[in-house]
Amino acid sequence: xxxxxxxxxxxxxxxxxxxxxxxxxKVKDITGGxxxxxxxxxxxxxxxxxxxxxxxxQWKLSGENRPRRYYTITERGRKELASELVxxxxxxxxxxxxxxPIPAQD
Amino acid sequence: xxxxxxxxxxxxxxLQKYEVFEDGQAADIELxxxxxxxxxxxxxxxxxxxxxxxxxxxGTAESIAAEYSxxxxxxxxxxxxxxxxRFMPALVWNYVKTALRAIRRxxxxxxxxxxxxAIGLTVCMLIVLWVVDEWSFDRFNTNAGRIYRVYRNESAxxxxxxxxxxxxxxxxxxxxxxxxxxxxxxxxxxxRQLVTYKDKxxxxxxxxxADPDFFAMFSFPLARGNPETVFSKPYSVILxxxxxxxxxxxxxxxxxxxxxxxxxxxxVTGIIHNESFNSSLExxxxxxxxxxxxxxxxxKNADNWGFNSFGTYVMLEQxxxxxxxNQKLTGYLKKYTDEDTDELVLQxxxxxxxxSNLGHDLDNRGDIKYVWIFSALALFVLLIACVNFMxxxxxxxxxRAREVGLRKVxxxxxxxxxRQFFGESILMAALALMIALCLxxxxxxxxxxxxxxxxxxxxxxxxxxxxxxxxxxLVTGISSGIYPALFLSSFQPIRILKGTMRSSGANPFFRKxxxxxxxxxxxxxxxxxxxxxxxxxxxxxxxxxxxREHIIHLSIHGELHDKYSAIRExxxxxxxxxxxxASMALPTNIQxxxxxxxxxxxxxxxxxxxxADFVDYDYIETFEIPLVEGRSFSREYSTDPETAFxxxxxxxxxxxxxxxxxxxxxxxxxxxxxxxxxxxxxHFQILHQKIEPLVFKMxxxxxxxxxxxxxxxxxxxxxxxxxKTWDEMNLGYPFEFRFxxxxxxNLYESEARLERIFQSFAALAVFIACLGLFxxxxxxxxxxxxxxxxxxxxxxxxxxxxxxxxxxxxxWIAAANLIAWPVAYFAMQKWLQKxxxxxxxxxxxxxxxxxxxxxxxxxxxxxxxxxxARANPVDSLKHE
Numbered sequence: 001x002x003x004x005x006x007x008x009x010x011x012x013x014x015x016x017x018x019x020x021x022x023x024x025x026k027v028k029d030i031t032g033g034x035x036x037x038x039x040x041x042x043x044x045x046x047x048x049x050x051x052x053x054x055x056x057x058q059w060k061l062s063g064e065n066r067p068r069r070y071y072t073i074t075e076r077g078r079k080e081l082a083s084e085l086v087x088x089x090x091x092x093x094x095x096x097x098x099x100x101p102i103p104a105q106d
Numbered sequence: 107x108x109x110x111x112x113x114x115x116x117x118x119x120x121l122q123k124y125e126v127f128e129d130g131q132a133a134d135i136e137l138x139x140x141x142x143x144x145x146x147x148x149x150x151x152x153x154x155x156x157x158x159x160x161x162x163x164x165g166t167a168e169s170i171a172a173e174y175s176x177x178x179x180x181x182x183x184x185x186x187x188x189x190x191x192r193f194m195p196a197l198v199w200n201y202v203k204t205a206l207r208a209i210r211r212x213x214x215x216x217x218x219x220x221x222x223x224a225i226g227l228t229v230c231m232l233i234v235l236w237v238v239d240e241w242s243f244d245r246f247n248t249n250a251g252r253i254y255r256v257y258r259n260e261s262a263x264x265x266x267x268x269x270x271x272x273x274x275x276x277x278x279x280x281x282x283x284x285x286x287x288x289x290x291x292x293x294x295x296x297x298r299q300l301v302t303y304k305d306k307x308x309x310x311x312x313x314x315x316a317d318p319d320f321f322a323m324f325s326f327p328l329a330r331g332n333p334e335t336v337f338s339k340p341y342s343v344i345l346x347x348x349x350x351x352x353x354x355x356x357x358x359x360x361x362x363x364x365x366x367x368x369x370x371x372x373x374v375t376g377i378i379h380n381e382s383f384n385s386s387l388e389x390x391x392x393x394x395x396x397x398x399x400x401x402x403x404x405x406k407n408a409d410n411w412g413f414n415s416f417g418t419y420v421m422l423e424q425x426x427x428x429x430x431x432n433q434k435l436t437g438y439l440k441k442y443t444d445e446d447t448d449e450l451v452l453q454x455x456x457x458x459x460x461x462s463n464l465g466h467d468l469d470n471r472g473d474i475k476y477v478w479i480f481s482a483l484a485l486f487v488l489l490i491a492c493v494n495f496m497x498x499x500x501x502x503x504x505x506r507a508r509e510v511g512l513r514k515v516x517x518x519x520x521x522x523x524x525r526q527f528f529g530e531s532i533l534m535a536a537l538a539l540m541i542a543l544c545l546x547x548x549x550x551x552x553x554x555x556x557x558x559x560x561x562x563x564x565x566x567x568x569x570x571x572x573x574x575x576x577x578x579x580l581v582t583g584i585s586s587g588i589y590p591a592l593f594l595s596s597f598q599p600i601r602i603l604k605g606t607m608r609s610s611g612a613n614p615f616f617r618k619x620x621x622x623x624x625x626x627x628x629x630x631x632x633x634x635x636x637x638x639x640x641x642x643x644x645x646x647x648x649x650x651x652x653x654r655e656h657i658i659h660l661s662i663h664g665e666l667h668d669k670y671s672a673i674r675e676x677x678x679x680x681x682x683x684x685x686x687x688a689s690m691a692l693p694t695n696i697q698x699x700x701x702x703x704x705x706x707x708x709x710x711x712x713x714x715x716x717x718a719d720f721v722d723y724d725y726i727e728t729f730e731i732p733l734v735e736g737r738s739f740s741r742e743y744s745t746d747p748e749t750a751f752x753x754x755x756x757x758x759x760x761x762x763x764x765x766x767x768x769x770x771x772x773x774x775x776x777x778x779x780x781x782x783x784x785x786x787x788x789h790f791q792i793l794h795q796k797i798e799p800l801v802f803k804m805x806x807x808x809x810x811x812x813x814x815x816x817x818x819x820x821x822x823x824x825x826x827x828x829x830k831t832w833d834e835m836n837l838g839y840p841f842e843f844r845f846x847x848x849x850x851x852n853l854y855e856s857e858a859r860l861e862r863i864f865q866s867f868a869a870l871a872v873f874i875a876c877l878g879l880f881x882x883x884x885x886x887x888x889x890x891x892x893x894x895x896x897x898x899x900x901x902x903x904x905x906x907x908x909x910x911x912x913x914x915x916x917x918w919i920a921a922a923n924l925i926a927w928p929v930a931y932f933a934m935q936k937w938l939q940k941x942x943x944x945x946x947x948x949x950x951x952x953x954x955x956x957x958x959x960x961x962x963x964x965x966x967x968x969x970x971x972x973x974x975a976r977a978n979p980v981d982s983l984k985h986e
Contacts, residue, residue, distance in 0.1 A: 044173030
């Protein structure tokens with residue numbers, strides 16, 4: 001699992017709460033569909049993030065009247081996201097100084 | 107035909123092979139699969155292909171399960187949030203809340219627990235105050251460890267006889283003869299002086315005399331005056347603050363002049379405040395010893411080694427050992443007086459109050475035995491209170507078993523539970539401590555009258571003592587909490603929550619032992635109280651062998667002594683006065699006289715201890731002492747004042763004289779005379795002692811007490827008329843008298859005090875034990891509610907159920923009696939050994955205390971059992 005997955009999920013959830021299938025669609029959109037792992041692998045990641053108290057989850061009825069587990073970012077998750085952003089930015093700037101600009105990639 | 111639901115079920119089954127998937131997670135992934143499938147269907151892919159692609163998109167169950175397993179491993183390795191930390195401050199408030207809730211839910215039990223502990227602590231504190239006060243005597247002296255009192259061991263002539271009285275020249279002689287002795291002072295114990303300042307006049311019983319070294323030895327702080335110069339002039343006096351205020355009020359006392367015995371003046375040179383110090387050397391006024399020599403005993407006696415009338419105190423050099431000095435003192439007195447075979451012994455100053463039982467000492471000394479007895483009692487009462495606490499807490503622990511179970515299930519460890527229950531018992535003890543502190547303040551005056559002390563409120567000027575009490579409460583809390591803490595925390599949660607835990611709570615054997623212990627103690631104290639009060643009433647009502655009723659006595663010290671005959675004549679003119687006589691010592695306090703008398707036919711080596719008093723005419727008649735032979739002192743015989751002796755039967759028996767005894771030669775104090783009468787044996791001494799040989803001799807120069815026998819009717823009018831006569835005679839001394847029978851009563855003051863204290867303790871012990879029993883009975887009634895209900899439904903009567911419930915308590919109390927009886931018997935028998943004349947411990951004493959204990963216990967228990975027995979069975983059974 002790539003190191004960027006967790007910040008990306010946090011960033012998605014920081015906009016609003018969301019459920020698994022929708023999250024993975026958004027990840028695919030953002031990363032241009034370059035996912036090296038299957039959709040099912042997302043769920044253990046979400047569980048792990050919940051264990052770390054970055055997100056929390058709740059079963060709700062969705063618009064189509066289906067039960068879905070909605071994930072919400074926690075306060076701790078927001079802090080984590082903020083510090084991730086700082087360190088990604090630092091890494092980015094370091095790379096920029098060291099070499100030719102290269103596209104941000106997984 | 108493709109069946110989506112069937113395919114999904116198959117897919118799910120595969121998923122469920124991996125146990126790491128919890129239901130929610132499986133559902134999550136299933137929903138994802140359905141979403142992926144629907145998305146593909148919408149873009150027009152066939153059902154079967156859409157499903158296959160969706161499955162591929164989700165991924166294999168194996169790979170997802172592997173990720174979940176990693177999470178689970180991380181979870182297991184990580185410290186579980188449910189595992190308790192070493193200290194969880196968040197739980198402290200919960201503990202306090204639970205403790206308060208427990209108190210609130212069970213008001214009755216809590217009241218019993220706290221009040222029992224509070225009473226136990228109160229008693230313990232009062233006694234600690236008393237014990238500390240007893241121990242503090244003389245210890246305020248910075249040189250206390252080096253100061254000794256010199257006393258005489260007279261065992262060479264009289265067995266086990268001692269005396270604190272020493273001759274005037276001894277202090278100075280010891281100081282110059284022994285390099286180890288660096289300071290020495292004489293101390294005049296027995297002085298009663300009339301002291302006058304302007305129109306104020308008081309008989310001072312604590313006017314003492316000492317040498318200038320006194321201030322260098324003892325640490326009495328002088329509020330006014332310089333310790334080195336206060337005694338530089340012989341006619342000086344220092345007063346205690348209280349005494350100074352009595353004479354001078356607000357005026358400055360220094361330089362004021364007091365008149366003593368209307369004959370000489372002394373100048374106030376210093377003020378001492380000794381009121382706050384416990385000292386074995388009690389005095390209100392203190393003058394140089396020189397005055398005593400000049401004004402009272404005569405300066406010729408300054409070197410009289412036979413004039414044994416004063417105390418001698420010495421201070422040793424820092425490095426000197428008292429043992430060495432004691433050895434060197436062997437045979438010391440013989441150097442000065444040939445016949446004096448007594449040995450001098452040094453007694454540590456700090457032993458005087460508690461460990462001294464020496465002859466001729468002041469009579470307000472303490473007794474280490476009482477210190478031990480009271481300490482033991484205090485400990486017992488505290489123990490009973492603790493036992494109650496433990497008993498009740500364990501008994502109702504079953505009610506809290508569920509709480510313990512739940513706490514354990516959600517992660518409480520045993521240490522935490524132990525801490526919680528300790529905390530609870532300490533909280534209770536702290537509450538009890540608050541109440542006890544208030545109670546001590548309230549009860550202190552009462553305790554002072556009971557104990558005959560003037561204890562100030564202790565903690566205000568003694569913070570160490572307060573800290574001690576807090577420590578005591580803490581120890582009580584902890585020791586009371588030990589059993590519940592260890593016991594409750596050992597509950598197995600599974601058994602509690604399943605309900606297989608027997609709800610009887612504590613170990614019934616343990617509880618039984620506790621209750622039996624309490625009642626053993628209570629019964630013991632009841633028996634003790636009865637025996638002591640019987641012995642007291644026996645001593646007060648015993649036929650003394652002479653009549654002490656309606657006799658008043660007055661001191662005839664100083665000038666009064668010379669006017670005795672005139673006073674006697676005037677008093678006898680009063681028709682209500684039957685007799686007037688005088689003697690040297692009070693009949694309550696006739697002392698042994700050193701040496702052995704001479705009598706007709708005495709073997710050379712014969713020895714006899716004899717008590718002696720110097721009396722006036724009419725002594726035998728005034729006290730109505732029956733004579734078995736001969737006659738009383740009579741004015742008709744001119745030789746009576748010189749050579750006549752009257753002895754008692756015991757003396758005759760010891761001397762082995764044949765009848766007729768009258769006319770036999772008898773000599774004492776170098777007087778050769780004869781026996782003129784034999785009196786019947788009478789109790790002229792405290793009933794602790796057997797009647798001993800006694801001799802009366804006339805000796806007008808030594809009369810110190812005057813006795814007036816008055817008619818039994820109209821006592822107050824007679825006294826008023828005597829007072830008037832006294833004032834008319836212008837004697838210059840106040841009319842101060844006491845009734846002799848009161849003095850006899852006061853002889854047994856320490857026993858009377860013991861009785862009062864035993865009574866209070868017995869009442870307290872019974873009360874506390876009953877509190878415990880009450881709580882226990884109500885608890886057991888509750889425990890057996892269902893049983894009682896069933897019994898009633900099956901036809902039991904209320905009386906039958908009460909009998910059933912009371913039965914076990916009665917058994918316990920019977921057992922307590924069986925233990926207490928022999929213990930009490932031996933203890934009281936031992937106490938009674940102190941008395942030469944004593945009552946028997948009769949069987950009814952035991953039966954009475956047993957009945958008392960049983961009645962009280964039964965009443966206590968019945969209140970509860972009756973309630974349990976009368977309860978409507980429907981209430982207790984409707985939930986079944």
